[in-house]
Amino acid sequence: MGMEKVTMADVARAAGVSKSTVSQYLNKRYEYMGEKTRQKIEEAIKTLGYQPNFLARSLKQKRTSFIGIIVANITHYFSTEVSRAIEDFFHQHDLQAIVCNADDDPEKEKKYIEMLRAKQVDGLIIFPTGQNHDLYKNMVEQGYPVVFMDRKVEESLNVFSILTDNTESTYKAVQRFIDKGHKHIAFVVQPLRVSTRLDRLEGYKRALNDAGIEINPDYIVEADIPDMKAKLERLFSMELKPTALFAANDRAFMAVVEFLKEKKIQLGEDLELIVFDNIPFAHLLDTPISFIIQPAREMGFKAAELLYGQIKQEDRTPEVFVFPSKMI
Amino acid sequence: MGMEKVTMADVARAAGVSKSTVSQYLNKRYEYMGEKTRQKIEEAIKTLGYQPNFLARSLKQKRTSFIGIIVANITHYFSTEVSRAIEDFFHQHDLQAIVCNADDDPEKEKKYIEMLRAKQVDGLIIFPTGQNHDLYKNMVEQGYPVVFMDRKVEESLNVFSILTDNTESTYKAVQRFIDKGHKHIAFVVQPLRVSTRLDRLEGYKRALNDAGIEINPDYIVEADIPDMKAKLERLFSMELKPTALFAANDRAFMAVVEFLKEKKIQLGEDLELIVFDNIPFAHLLDTPISFIIQPAREMGFKAAELLYGQIKQEDRTPEVFVFPSKMI
DNA sequence: ATGGTTTTATAAACCGGTTTAGTAAATCGT
DNA sequence: ACGATTTACTAAACCGGTTTATAAAACCAT
Structure with missing residues (x-):
């Protein structure tokens, strides 16, 4: 049923006052009206079932x-x-x-x-x-x-910006791999178009450098998700397979896990894994994966x-x- | 710098036409104006850097x-x-x-x-x-x-409503437990305030009934998440511990998994688990959990x-x- | 030249609120 | 009792667009 929308003008008419006063009422500026007027408006609003239109207000007030x-x-x-x-x-x-x-x-x-x-x-x-x-x-x-x-x-x-310490965190994580004796550490990442990925790669490189390990470009896998599998295939068919892998974000991680599952590569035994990203339910997994999580x-x-x-x-x-x- | 907002009136003035015509232009109703006029408006918009205000339009058109x-x-x-x-x-x-x-x-x-x-x-x-x-x-x-x-x-x-077949899916899942020989099947759920939970419980009960298994209220754990642990504690200290458990949604599932982890109860061996809910990364888990997922x-x-x-x-x-x- | 169309354009009302300037009536101080 | 405040309230402009009714100008046919 059409039930025409009730506007402030209708309320004003019903209460026998002006639109201005109704507006004041709605903005709780009761000091601009008498007690009786206030009650009349209150009643009119209730009986008409008036609902204000915020759009109109926004137009005038320039905020939505x-x-x-x-x-x-x-x-x-x-x-x-x-x-x-x-x-x-x-x-x-x-x-x-x-x-x-x-x-x-x-x-x-x-x-x-x-x-x-x-x-x-x-x-x-x-x-x-x-x-x-x-x-x-x-x-x-x-x-x-x-x-x-x-x-x-x-x-x-x-501009105000909010970031994480991508380079430093990655540096420390890779350092941990190195401390554990890993020498063949892979880095898997989506295309290096955005700063986060570049910064993480930077941390990886610095950690290897500082440990005197040569950076092997073949260990750095940069690919779009659909191409990831093929590139991982190549990575794991190298003579010197990586023993540790750093996944630069959740998507890379997913691609890696899917790949490992398919190839039946055992996490923890054949390969250690660190992921830079927050993963839901990560704490429920009892696989030996480390996560770098951002607050x-x-x-x-x-x-x-x-x-x-x-x-x-x-x-x-x-x-x-x-x-x-x-x-x- | 204040840089006052450019309005349609400004464009109209700059182009030497009326607001109405500018409005027509913006709505691509070019048949209402001459070629030269169109170009003038186009130019004025460009030089002034005019951006229309959708709010004003919405007010008139009654859609946002x-x-x-x-x-x-x-x-x-x-x-x-x-x-x-x-x-x-x-x-x-x-x-x-x-x-x-x-x-x-x-x-x-x-x-x-x-x-x-x-x-x-x-x-x-x-x-x-x-x-x-x-x-x-x-x-x-x-x-x-x-x-x-x-x-x-x-x-x-x-009203139009979209639902899943909560009762039927639960029925089938519980039936599967029964087919596998389970007799002590627990049902874990948050407070039964909403239809989904009630419908799932209904499916559980019907499955047991149809299999001639008596419904044991002690196997039905209904609790808010904070109280869940205590109630699970009680469930697993019963003489006849459940050998299968149905978690009615993701939150219940999380509570259960956390509890099992703490108690070192082995999934698959000591207990079988079905979860009614979509869980992210569920396919990555290699635990023997079944999930009922909704499309x-x-x-x-x-x-x-x-x-x-x-x-x-x-x-x-x-x-x-x-x-x-x-x-x- | 006349009248009918078509083209091009505009003024003004409208959407539903907020806000400002102004005013009549009530209250106050002395 | 009189001007000064204060109280209670309203008209009208405004926000920035859209839309409708109207009209001048250009074009066309006879």
Whole structure:
């Protein structure tokens, strides 16, 4: 049944007052009206079943109480953990988060950024692909609230950023392999397009270097997930098979585990494994895998807090926050 | 730098035409203007760097191209899988999804429903707590686009719903235990407040009944997650310990696994386990656990499709769609 | 030249709120 | 009793678009 939407004008008419007064009432500025007027409005709202339209308010007030999160890959567990932390933070402040999945595609990322801005969301937390430099620059210059998460962007823009100590953590993990006597350590990674992967590789190389082990490019497997298997095949058909393997993120890890399962290579016996990433239910596995996990909740909260500060117009110079990962 | 926002009026002025014409241009209705006019507008937009404000448009057009997803528990993997499918669907139709986490709390659910409606989102997909009947009814009666997911609500409202065959799948799984010779089968579940849990319990009971096995209430563990451990303690200190265990969802499963790990109870040897839920990386585990998995993506797509139909005003009588789960 | 169409464009109302400037009536101090 | 405040309230502009009714100009046919 059509049931026309009740607007403020209807309430005003029913209560015999002006729209302005109803608006004041809704904003709880009761000092602008008499006791009787207040009751009349209250009653009119109840009998009409009036529900205010926030869109109209947003148009005038220039804020929507929406914030956007643009993740590079929504199937990445770490990203969802971060997103949840951000959501939790903003929920406490009565803002809703809109999560969009850029799929590591700069075009999609661009589309989402433009769309969310057009819809006047109050700010953005972005896991940047790194490929939309002009767009990033544009936002920053216009003073639009933004926080970058997880990845560095090329030229150091003057933006708040949240990172982990990718290089250092990887360095320490690889060092542990070396301390245990491993000499043939493989590094498996998706295409080196983003800073996290490059930084982790850097840590791997430095650890080998500092231990006086020569870096063998054949031990470094860089491939897209679909090609990963073939490349692993090659890796494990070398004369000197690796005895330890560093998976640079969860997707690489999955590819590796699937491969090992198929080849019946025993974890712990034939091969030791370290994974740089947060994996759900990791603590339930009783396989001898080490994980480098990032403090996702803390990172999310920090990002949310920084974004909220910008939205609230607090004046603060952008900084880069580096959170330490830890191995378990 | 303040850089005042450029509006349509500015573009109109710069191009020497009226707002109306600029609006037509933006909506690609070029037949309403001359070639020269079109070019002037195009140029003015470019030089001014004009970005339209979708909020203003939404106010007039009464649609925001936002849809809301209200999940009962965002840490539930199945829910995130469903949400992703929904997002993917709507992304293709240029609508954004807003995911909110009701935390299984009817108050929070209510708050979110009201808030999203106030913000004029075009429709909602809800994993209902089941406790806000009046609110649900209200939406349905007003013809507001809604789809219910995963759980049944008390009185059968006339709404599109997506479910799995909870009872049947559980029945079959328990039957398998029985076929293997198990007589002492435990059922572990969170508080029986929602239909999914009740339906699964129903399947368990029916399977035992049909096999002529007496239902022992001591084998049915119903507890909140924090109390789960204590109750499991009691379960496994019975004279006749269970030799098989059915975990009614992922959270119950986690609690069970943690408990077993602590007690050093060997899966597969001392105890067989079936879990009703989608678990990430489940295929990587080589423990002998069976999982009943729901076709999350299909369910999500169906829900999205049904909601989209309602938004597009397609006339269709609400139905309940039951998707079969399968055991792996 | 006349009248009928088509093309091109605009003014003004509208969406549903918020906010500001202004005012009538009530209250106050002296 | 009088001006000064204070209280209670409203009209109208505003936010930034869309849409409709209207009209001038250009084109066409006879």
